Amino acid sequence: MPIHTPFCKKKLLVSAISLLSLTASFTLAHADSNKLRWDGNKHFYQRFERDYTYDQAKTYCENQSAHLATITSEQENLFITNILLDGTGYYVYYYLGGSDATTEGVWQWQTEEPWTYNYWSSSEPSNKEDEDYLAINENPTGGKWFDVKSSSSSVVGFICEWSESAYVGSAIIPDINNNGGHEIAALYVDFRTGKHVVKIKDSITKDVISVLDFATNFRAPAGLASIADMNGNGIAEIAVLYTDTQNNVPKVMIKDALSNKKPLKNFSVLGPDFTPKSISSAPDLNNNGSSELSILGIDNSSSKAKVETRDSQGDLIEKIFY
Structure with a gap:
């Protein structure tokens, strides 16, 4: 019969805690959202959890007959934040369909809609080297916007938008x-x-x-x-x-x-x-x-x-x- 010394019990406890932590880390992963309609414009939106570059995300949406989401009003921003991003956390980001890659500091939507609204986080856009792409994260006051690189470890997905x-x-x-x-x-x-x-x-x-x-x-x-x-x-x-x-x-x-x-x-x-x-x-x-x-x-x-x-x-x- 094995003898469980205090050291053995401590080791078993540490192993159990490690296993619980590992399980928790997998539990925190998010699935894709459902495709949801916003009554404000009758468009559909869906959050995708993918480790994609900006170009890959853009292509993925286009292959679904959609485009990376554009946000042109406070109400639309709140819908995306409160519904699509709810529970995703403040430290992960999702690509949207905006970029200043053509002209630094001149932000444009892929759909060529007018850039009449923004909700940048403080000190954003930072205009650092190669941070030419728009991303959003969950925030208590509405989804904040950030400029990020075309490939970023903090960007965990993207949002596609479809017309009705x-x-x-x-x-x-x-x-x-x-x-x-x-x-x-x-x-x-x-x-x-x-x-x-x-x-x-x-x-x-x-x-x-x-x-x-x-x-x-x-x-x-x-x-x-x-x-x-x-x-x-x-x-x-x-x-x-x-x-x-x-x-x-x-x-x-x-x-x-x-x-x-x-x-x-x-x-x-x-x-x-x-x-x-x-x-x-x-x-x-x-x-x-x-x-x-x-x-x-x-x-x-x-x-x-x-x-x-x-x-x-x-x-x-x-x-x-x-």
């Missing part, structure tokens, strides 16, 4: 309700749900005829096109160009303009190294009775453009590099 919905594009559809007028389809992202939605209205009555759900993710689709009937019911189809965020591959999803059921087609295009930019329809080129699609993408490495012409069944007809 982002309209991406529109397309004209031949008459589908037999009143003699064409229809108009508009594609947008509902940032409350992440759904890519096409809403079709009659051009005469302005009534909504159909609402179609496409992909669900917070990266905005690139566009839509109206194409000829594929399933034999005499109704046009809608093709939407988007990025499948699970594997980062551009795809085209096609649905009947009057049916929100299972897609008629959903196929990959361009390749995983390309960012989709636009989609348009073209007359039948291969004499199979269906429309063709022209799809433009940009190579993420070389920035070169590629245009693919595909049959609406998904078959590649030609590709051209620019």
